[in-house]
Amino acid sequence: MDFLRNNSLKIAVVLLRVVLGAIFIYAGYVKLEQPWQLFAAGIAEYEIVPLWAATFLARTLPAFEMLLGLMLVIGRWSRTSTVIMSGLLVVFFSLMVRAFAQGKDISCGCFGPNETISWKTLLRDGSMLAGSIVLTVMAFCNRRTTV
Amino acid sequence: MKILALALALLLPCVAAGPEVDKNRTMGNPSAPLMFELYSDFMCPHCKLLHENILPSIILDYVKTGKAYLIFREYPLQIPQHVYSRPAAALAVAAGRVGKYQAASDALFKQQNSWGMTGKLWDAVAPVLTPDEQTKVKALSQDPTILAEVQKDVDRGMAAMVNETPTLMITYKLKQQPWSKWADYSFFRSYVDGLLKK
Numbered sequence: 001m002d003f004l005r006n007n008s009l010k011i012a013v014v015l016l017r018v019v020l021g022a023i024f025i026y027a028g029y030v031k032l033e034q035p036w037q038l039f040a041a042g043i044a045e046y047e048i049v050p051l052w053a054a055t056f057l058a059r060t061l062p063a064f065e066m067l068l069g070l071m072l073v074i075g076r077w078s079r080t081s082t083v084i085m086s087g088l089l090v091v092f093f094s095l096m097v098r099a100f101a102q103g104k105d106i107s108c109g110c111f112g113p114n115e116t117i118s119w120k121t122l123l124r125d126g127s128m129l130a131g132s133i134v135l136t137v138m139a140f141c142n143r144r145t146t147v
Numbered sequence: 148m149k150i151l152a153l154a155l156a157l158l159l160p161c162v163a164a165g166p167e168v169d170k171n172r173t174m175g176n177p178s179a180p181l182m183f184e185l186y187s188d189f190m191c192p193h194c195k196l197l198h199e200n201i202l203p204s205i206i207l208d209y210v211k212t213g214k215a216y217l218i219f220r221e222y223p224l225q226i227p228q229h230v231y232s233r234p235a236a237a238l239a240v241a242a243g244r245v246g247k248y249q250a251a252s253d254a255l256f257k258q259q260n261s262w263g264m265t266g267k268l269w270d271a272v273a274p275v276l277t278p279d280e281q282t283k284v285k286a287l288s289q290d291p292t293i294l295a296e297v298q299k300d301v302d303r304g305m306a307a308m309v310n311e312t313p314t315l316m317i318t319y320k321l322k323q324q325p326w327s328k329w330a331d332y333s334f335f336r337s338y339v340d341g342l343l344k345k
Binding site: 035042045113 | 310311324325326327328329333334335337338341
């Protein structure tokens with residue numbers, strides 16, 4: 001794609017990739033610092049998955065987020081990592097919108113336990129989703145360039 | 148050696164006393180391995196749910212069994228919707244001075260929906276007090292020392308980074324962990340039981 005030949009755009013894409021990757025590493029790290037049970041209880045507050053699934057997610061998701069973030073920062077397997085990240089963010093964002101629309105006064109669980117879902121958190125996660133979709137499109141449009 | 152022994156003897160009362168608190172607002176054995184400090188707001192609906200549905204399990208599993216010492220901390224949120232939170236906290240603390248903290252807080256949570264609209268806190272608390280206690284509590288609720296006690300709890304919570312209610316501050320072996328997720332009691336129990344095994 002011609003538009004990826006533009007250096008400024010390439011730099012912007014790399015920056016976006018590193019920023020999103022760093023955010024995911026941080027999000028995973030913050031959760032790993034907390035007891036997994038606290039994150040599991042946070043997942044249970046959404047009332048979407050059964051308790052065993054909340055337990056499974058709480059024990060695996062933080063490490064997975066960190067790994068995904070790392071893949072994105074180093075720029076390896078860009079297609080795989082951006083697709084997975086976009087998929088995860090679609091799920092996270094949809095759940096947050098659903099909880100917000102239902103008037104649930106719960107924590108989003110994005111960066112630790114104490115962040116109630118609000119317009120602010122929706123805007124932040126929505127922006128992350130938009131950024132991730134851009135990276136995914138770029139990764140598929142440019143076979144040769146490491147984006 | 149003598150100096151060390153003297154220093155230990157002097158420090159012992161400080162360690163045994165733990166955090167400064169009115170004994171009427173505590174439950175269990177002060178020397179229990181765990182310390183739970185429950186920060187709540189009488190106008191908060193989640194605090195009502197915790198008080199009525201989960202707290203009895205916490206008391207049964209950890210306080211009555213001697214595993215935890217429970218301290219009730221007032222944490223009236225300073226938001227426009229919670230206009231009666233601080234007077235309610237003061238009233239409960241005042242009731243605590245006549246040994247009726249639990250009865251008063253039970254009554255306040257039970258009738259939260261009614262006094263939360265009208266502000267008639269006294270109507271909720273008065274029935275759990277004898278006429279003599281009513282006179283004392285009414286006077287005490289305006290006492291500056293009661294208001295200062297409420298503020299002391301708020302300051303303590305703010306210092307501990309409590310930013311939502313209800314939050315249970317779990318202290319074990321000098322390490323603190325705030326807990327504010329109450330969707331399912333089993334996760335809390337799993338965490339606390341895990342701590343006790345360490």
